[in-house]
Every structure is written in structure tokens, then in C-alpha cells.
Amino acid sequence: MFRIGILGAGSIARTMARTLRLMNYRGDDVCLYAVASRDQQKAEAFAHQEGAQVAYGSYAAMAADPNVDLVYIATPHSHHAEHIELCLNAGRNVLCEKAFTANAAQAERLLNLAREKKLLLAEAIWTRYQPVRGQISRLIADGVIGEVRGLKAELSYPLTNKARIVKPELAGGALLDVGIYPLTFASMVLGDDIVKTSSSSVLMETGVDLTDSITLWYRSGAVAQILTSAAFQGENTGLVYGTKGYLKIDNINNPNTVEVWAGRHSTHPAQILDVEPKLTGYEYEVLACKKAVETGALECPEMPHSEILVMMRQMDALRAQWGVRYPFE
Template sequence: MAQTIRWGIVGTGMVARDVARSFSQVADAELLAVASRNQDTADAFARCFGVKMAYDSFDALLANPDVDVVYIATPHHRHRDDSLKCFAAGKAVLCEKPFTLNAREATEVIAMAREKKLFCMEAMWMRFIPLIREIKRRIDAGEIGDVQMLKADFGYPIGFDPESRFFSLEKGGGSLMDRGIYTLSLANYLLGQHETLVSHAAIGKTGVDEQSACLLGYEKGAIADLASTLTTYGTNEAVVMGNRGQIRIHDPFYRPSRISLQKFPAAEPVEVPAIGESAGMKQKLKDNALVQKLYRLVSPVLEKLGGAKTISQPFAGDGYQFEIEEVTQCLQRGDTESAVMPLDDTLAIMETMDAMRQQWGLRYPQEQ
């Protein structure tokens, strides 16, 4: 019989609630304890999600010898200190993204986890969604050939509130830390580590990046075109384009239940058209508005006839159960890292975000 892994949660906000709700779908994982700064809040959370123990301090939760692993769902600027406290208490850690405010803090956390030989993982739950794993398998198997380009954006508008964590520089707010990190992690997972980086951001009145974009260049010529925003709706899709096919990850790309796969024939040399009436007629057809409208109407049908197929893999809930399952199984095996979301990837992504912020001239107060 498999060992039951007993969990504690610190933080009772929206993401903590979503994760707590997902425990019912994971075998061998028990949500045993929750900690909040307020006892009434902790008690209400415990009643809502069937948690046995509720504490009014993080230290009290860490003193519980029955807790094996702590899910850290506190604001971004607390992740480093909360993770280090867990390791000092002998607890494994699943830390909400972003892992820390910067690469320097991430290096400290990773060093202590490895020194103590305790499990540690960033809660980049997107990587554990079944279709994301399937996309990785298909790309690695060469189904779309050599990847040439990846495009992804993540955006939903949030009404401006200077008191909100989204717009707080001290709390590590901004579109990059909240949304852009998903696009960066997807690119890292599917394409590996980039070689070049160019980025731009729109800095708002509170000093955070309200939207940002970057271009990443890779050794073999691939490019990742990534964007995030707090001010408007994005497509919230991603497309991975190879020289023999492409995979479209439909909205929302970070927890997809549907993708489209299209295979391409081998590319052929372009023939230069002859000068004359036939060439002119071709150009007239291209420029004709009615022809263009008809093309847009029939292109989805042509795409299907050309070999595009939809792959669906629905799942219950929001999808957090898959990262809980990963951590639970890693702990049962005695692993100290996840092969799907290793700490080296987390550090590389933090370094990329540091480099982007450096290009914008954006620093958090803790870095002054």
C-alpha cells in the first residue's frame, strides 16, 4: 500500500482555495493543515475544504510533525523566506510561482533544499496538464519537424487598484511575474534554454510592468515570441511551428483540453512567375476582396482536408491535481526534484525575468 503524503498549506487566497479543492482528485495525498495570520480565516478555510487542523501562524503549522510537505501560497515577495523556514523545519516544499522575486533569492532557496536533501518544486502546474505533456512528447518525437517558432500570449484585463498585489512593486506585481512566467516556462519546457533575449515593457504608474513582450533566440535558429498583459484580453493561445507541421494550443494554453495538430508537406523551391497577362491575373485575384473573403471562409475546411486534426483531453476541475500528484509521487519515491519541473529550469526562468527587468530598468524595493 502506497504511503499517504500529508500536506499543509500556508495562505488562504484564491489560488490556495483552487489547489485545496483539487486534493479530492489525488490518491495518497491528504490536506491535513492550513495556516493563516487570522484564526477565523484558517478555521473557515478548514471547514470549507475538510482540513483537520487550522493554525493562526505559519510556525505552528511547521511544528506539526505529521506534515510532510507545505504548499506555499503566500504573495510573491514572501516565497523565499517561507521556503527557507520550511526547510529549516524539515518540510518539503511546493512553492507557488514565481518561485521567488529574482534569481539571487532562487539560488538561496535551491541551495538550502539541496543541502537539506528536501524535495522542492515551483508550482508551475501548466507543465503537468496531460496535453502539455503530450505536446512535449510529440515535439521530441519529431512529429512537426524542427521547431522554427513558438508564439504565446497571456492576458486578461484587471481594473487598476494601487492596493492590489497585481500593481504592487513591493509584492512583485506586474504582468511578467503573474502571466508572462507561463509563456516563458512553456518556451523553456518545449525549446530549452535560449541564447538571446530582447524585451520591452509598458511600465504603469505604480512602477510595475502592466504589459510586456520578448523575443527569445535559440541555438538552431528557433524564435519564441511571447507577450503578457494586465490591460487587455490576449488570445491566450500558443502555437508551436515546425518545418513539417504545427501544434496550436487552444485557449487557455496554460491548462488546455484541446489542441490542433497539422502536418505540412516538404517545402519546395518557389517558382518565379512569368511576366505577362497570367501573372497579372494571379495578382488581381490575390487583391480581390471577394476572393479573400471566400478564402477565409473555406480555409478552415482546407486546413482539415490538409491533415489538421483536433486532439481533446478534458479533465475534471482546474488542473491543479496533476502537480499535486507529481509531488506526492516524487515524495513516495524519495525524489528531491521533479524531472518535469526541475530546479535548474526554475532558476533559468528566474534569470530570464531578471534580464528582462534589467532591460526595462525595473527593480523591486528589496533589490535596492
């Protein structure tokens, strides 16, 4: 049985606990083994409600437990680096929520440490691991929409009621929390050979980014337009434009429908792709980590270390364009 320990008993931790339960019922040979919170009572309540065997009142105590095969880190972005380091130094494999760290320098240091320790270190950016990614790539490779020349992606939620989004000391802002998804969508479709980036942002009173508009120009001649915000509810769609038609993806965060539209005058999609039914959508990153640990791999091919760094550097550069710096930088 592949035993997972959740570090930080917040909101996404609950979703992961549910995912692990569903995977366990399905017979995936994974289980929620432990949970760690800064507060023992909170850990115990979480363990009781979500079905974890062990509840730890400190992150270090869970990191020291050799029965944990993989720690899933679900804390604010500001603390990912500290918590990854704690787990690696204790000898644990790690799957850390996105954004991987607050900046690229932290990411680089920890990826080196993981390789030194010969431990798995992966980023929980779920869309990279979902099979629909391969389905979209195959449609494009088959030339269904012709040559891809453009892309539009948007992801926005009203999130300014959350401390971790608003506070600079928690590495808040729209970019690291939601902006990472349209950037990831663009990266998965168009690659990373970007020759020019133009962007601007409306900042919150606290100094972190609220609404970001980003345009990426690629060496291939393709252009990606990205809008992302913590101020409003968006449609969250992705569009991939080709010379013969376009793809419409209903939710770039967790695609459920992929439509192929061909021709200027069509009134209905030429094709609608069947997306594989999901448990929650988070099961794929867990399965990828299980496979990596079982085969001794130190990274997941779906989101290799090199790609983690590309994305962190891209977000560093965007924040530099807007003058957004976290107090600990």
C-alpha cells in the same frame, strides 16, 4: 495518507483545497490536513469550508507540525522566499507557487538550503507537470509539423484590481504572475539555449510591468514571440510553427485542445489531440511531489532545480531590460 498543509488562505489556496478534495474522493491517498493564515479566524473559516482538519493562526505554527508531509505555499511572490525558508528550517517539504521567488538570488539560496536539509523543494508551475506536455513533445518528435522553427505564445488577464499585481513591495507585475507561462511554454517546446533576447514593457504607474513584448532567438535558429499583460483579457493561445505545419494550443496555461494544422490551405485541423481529462489540472504537481517525497527525491524531474534557476534568471534579465526593481532588492 500524504498530508498537505496550505500556507496562505487566499484565492489559489481555495483551488488547491478543491483539488485535494477531488483527489481524495478519487482515492489518490492525499488529503488537505491543515491550513495556515496570519489570522486564526480566517484559517478556521477556510478549514471549515474546505475540510482541513487543523487551522493555524500563524505560518510558523503549521511549519512546526511534523504531521504535515508537504507545505503548499500560496502567498504573494514577494514572500515566497521568506515562507520557503521558514518551512525548510522547520523540516517541512515544500511546493511553492510560481513565480518560485522574486529573483534568482533568492531561488539559488533556498535551493541550496533545501539540498542541505535533504528536503523536497518544488515549484508549483502546473503546466510543467501536466501529461499534455509529453503529448505535445511526442507530436513534435514524430515530425508531424516538420522542423520547429518558430513559436508564438500569449497569456494575459485584466489583473490591475489586485494589490499583489500592482504593488512593487509584493513583487507585482505581469511577468512573474502571467508572463512566466508563455516563457515556460517556449522553454518546454524550444529548450533554453537562447542566444539573444529583445524585449520591451509598458510599465504601471507603480513602476512594475503591465504589458511585456519579448522575442527570444535560439541557437537552433528558432524564434519565439511572447506577449503577456495584466491589462487585458487575451486569447491565451500558443502556436508552434514547423516546416510542414503548425500546432495550435488553446490555452497555454492549462491546455484543453491541441490541434495539428498542416498545409497552407487547410480549413480544418488535420488532427485534434485528446487531452487527458483533468480534475482541476493542479493534481499532477501534487502527485509529483508525493512521489518525490516517497522516494526521497529532493526535486521533481518535471521541474528540476536547474530549470527553476534558468527561469528565474531569465525573468531577472527581462526586468533589468525594463528597469523594474522591487524595493527589497
